[in-house]
Amino acid sequence: MAIQITKIFKKKKASILERWMQNQLAHVGLREDLISNDDLRADSSELIVTLLDTLNEKNLDDPDSSDFDPVVELLNSLSLSRARQGFSPRETGLFIIGLKEVLIGVLQEEIIDHKELADLSLKVHRLLDNFSISTFEAYIKGREEVILRQTDEIAEISTPVIRVWDGILALPIIGTLDSARTQVIMETLLTEIVESGSSIAILDISGVPTVDSLVAQHLLKTVSATRLMGAECIISGIRPEIAQTIVHLGIDLATIITKSTLASALQHAFKSLRLEVRQQRIDSVLSRVKPQ
Numbered sequence: 001m002a003i004q005i006t007k008i009f010k011k012k013k014a015s016i017l018e019r020w021m022q023n024q025l026a027h028v029g030l031r032e033d034l035i036s037n038d039d040l041r042a043d044s045s046e047l048i049v050t051l052l053d054t055l056n057e058k059n060l061d062d063p064d065s066s067d068f069d070p071v072v073e074l075l076n077s078l079s080l081s082r083a084r085q086g087f088s089p090r091e092t093g094l095f096i097i098g099l100k101e102v103l104i105g106v107l108q109e110e111i112i113d114h115k116e117l118a119d120l121s122l123k124v125h126r127l128l129d130n131f132s133i134s135t136f137e138a139y140i141k142g143r144e145e146v147i148l149r150q151t152d153e154i155a156e157i158s159t160p161v162i163r164v165w166d167g168i169l170a171l172p173i174i175g176t177l178d179s180a181r182t183q184v185i186m187e188t189l190l191t192e193i194v195e196s197g198s199s200i201a202i203l204d205i206s207g208v209p210t211v212d213s214l215v216a217q218h219l220l221k222t223v224s225a226t227r228l229m230g231a232e233c234i235i236s237g238i239r240p241e242i243a244q245t246i247v248h249l250g251i252d253l254a255t256i257i258t259k260s261t262l263a264s265a266l267q268h269a270f271k272s273l274r275l276e277v278r279q280q281r282i283d284s285v286l287s288r289v290k291p292q
């Protein structure tokens with residue numbers, strides 16, 4: 001029977017591809033924005049060829065056979081690619097499920113004996129279901145990689161160190177603080193202190209929604225690390241509700257310079273560096289302009 005089914009599928013290889021393509025192109029969930037019809041046909045054709053090249057009388061009853069490693073590797077590659085492209089789990093799973101429906105349909109047309117048809121159909125179901133599981137596992141792995149990469153990118157974007165003046169750095173913190181993010185903030189800030197030779201760093205927490213004991217400890221660690229690098233640290237953005245929370249928690253920030261706004265922190269930094277910013281009167285500027 002296995003030899004027969006192999007011959008049937010190889011004889012109908014072109015028909016299987018066309019039917020499978022028709023079903024995929026007619027599906028309401030077709031993602032033409034993510035994959036072209038030509039690429040879809042190429043992926044489908046490659047999978048059919050690889051499957052039929054590995055299928056034989058011995059491995060049909062053994063979905064876990066190492067003979068199918070090329071098929072699994074191809075499916076893993078396609079699943080990872082689709083996960084990165086933005087396909088949903090359903091869309092990715094329907095790719096292999098659609099092939100199973102076509103193969104079962106071909107068997108129903110070619111095999112008359114009902115018992116033989118039922119037996120072969122069950123084996124095809126088991127084989128393709130096993131491939132479906134591999135597809136989902138690879139998809140999940142791909143999505144996890146995407147999420148981790150996006151998390152790293154967001155962390156980098158959300159912790160920009162700005163050189164506001166010679167010797168003065170500002171790091172606006174937006175969102176919640178956890179151990180991992182605090183580590184990124186410290187590494188980014190300390191690296192910039194070394195590269196710029198700055199002596200003052202301003203941590204602005206205006207964008208931090210709440211401050212609890214854990215967040216406060218993270219801030220204290222960042223301040224301590226900054227001081228070890230020879231720079232003074234100023235915390236700005238202390239809103240009234242945050243001040244009340246810090247007092248209620250009994251957190252001691254007496255040794256740290258705190259300001260309510262970033263502007264106040266900058267003013268303090270300028271004063272520490274003996275810098276003075278003056279507003280120039282417009283009439284004095286106009287008096288210096290010579291008429292043409």
